Amino acid sequence: MYYRYFKGLFFEYLSIFVLICKGYWILGRRIKTKCGEIDILALRNNCIHIIEVKYRYKEIDAYEALNNRTKKRVMRAFEYWISRNFQYSRYQFKLEYFVWFHYSYVHKIWW
Numbered sequence: 001m002y003y004r005y006f007k008g009l010f011f012e013y014l015s016i017f018v019l020i021c022k023g024y025w026i027l028g029r030r031i032k033t034k035c036g037e038i039d040i041l042a043l044r045n046n047c048i049h050i051i052e053v054k055y056r057y058k059e060i061d062a063y064e065a066l067n068n069r070t071k072k073r074v075m076r077a078f079e080y081w082i083s084r085n086f087q088y089s090r091y092q093f094k095l096e097y098f099v100w101f102h103y104s105y106v107h108k109i110w111w
Contacts, residue, residue: 011055015098036077048093055100062099
């Protein structure tokens with residue numbers, strides 16, 4: 001049980017490292033709201049990037065974990081967060097995901 005938890009943390013931190021190297025400013029990680037959890041919030045070029053991180057051993061399993069239910073949960077959590085942090089309300093936003101599989105990753109814009 002703890003192995004999966006720490007593996008998830010490892011890949012979240014690895015994603016943060018990749019984002020910092022690409023020039024993103026990290027606003028928060030593992031943000032918990034009453035509507036859900038946001039893995040990473042990052043800022044770049046007047047745009048807030050809401051990033052969901054998934055790791056699976058097989059690539060197809062990682063993509064199956066990203067569905068409309070996950071998207072709605074993350075967006076509800078972001079709407080709650082933005083209502084509490086109105087200084088960021090003038091920024092655009094993008095929902096993205098990092099899919100890690102067998103120590104390689106795919107970074108895509110979801111919506």
